[in-house]
Amino acid sequence: MKLEIKNLHVFIEDKEVIKGLDLAMNEGEFHVLMGPNGSGKTSLSKAIMGHPAYLIKEGDILVDGKSIKDLSTDKIAKLGLFLGFQNPIEVDGLGVINFLNTARGAVSKDNAPFKDFLNEVKSNAESLKIKEDLVNRSLNFGFSGGEKKKVEVLQMAMLKPKIAILDEPDSGLDVDAIKLVAAKINEIRKNTKAGILLITHYSRILKYMEPEYVHIMHDGKITREGGKDLIEEIESKGYKA
Ligand SMILES: Nc1ncnc2c1ncn2[C@@H]1O[C@H](COP(=O)(O)OP(=O)(O)OP(=O)(O)O)[C@@H](O)[C@H]1O
Ligand SMILES: [Mg+2]
Incomplete structure (x- = not known):
């Protein structure tokens, strides 16, 4: 799958x-x-x-050459795109298991028996050190900042997207959790060949990962591009250099 963003203007x-x-x-990238x-x-x-509040007035977003800019979010997710939120919302009354089970049916055509699905949730949760009672609670409701971030990665593990956008998966995580989350994303990437667009402010999580391409954004545009070296340069000199 190829994702292309062309001369995009969003209001x-x-x-x-x-x-x-x-x-x-x-x-894969x-x-x-x-x-x-x-x-x-x-x-x-x-x-x-496809968030309805973000209006595309010019340019286009293409998946394998076809425009997705007029598609609804569920259709975009079905194509294999996933977003791990910077600020996941709390949904009281929607259990994590229920949510994941419904989402996997809708998005990934995964129709493995419920018991196998549940085992997969548990093993993914365990490797992320997500407490067992958390998956029996309402989605993100009263979760700590770090717990919310881990559950976003759990969703990615279960939904197996072709391309995942992860918006600051490291923000609010303690040092050990950063390592766990990095290792989990690496594992998912290895198993599913997913492409990752990881948004972050810090080089810390990237010490445990192998990013190939780095894009720097300023005021709504990409202003610099490069490889892993760019991360260290930004970390030491800041964006103004
Ligand atoms: N719902 C909204 N209404 C008005 N302005 C908004 C809204 N959402 C975002 N913005 C503005 O759009 C600009 C870009 O915000 P955005 O959240 O995309 O930045 P970001 O690069 O993700 O920043 P950060 O690193 O702090 O997460 C900001 O000036 C922000 O205030
Ligand atoms: Mg942001």
């Missing part, structure tokens, strides 16, 4: 937040997106996933 109401952005990536607060990283992720 929230009257405010332009993405201002002519180009980016292309393939399944590992891309990192960095950039100052408010540069539009989260807006880009939400626009890709």
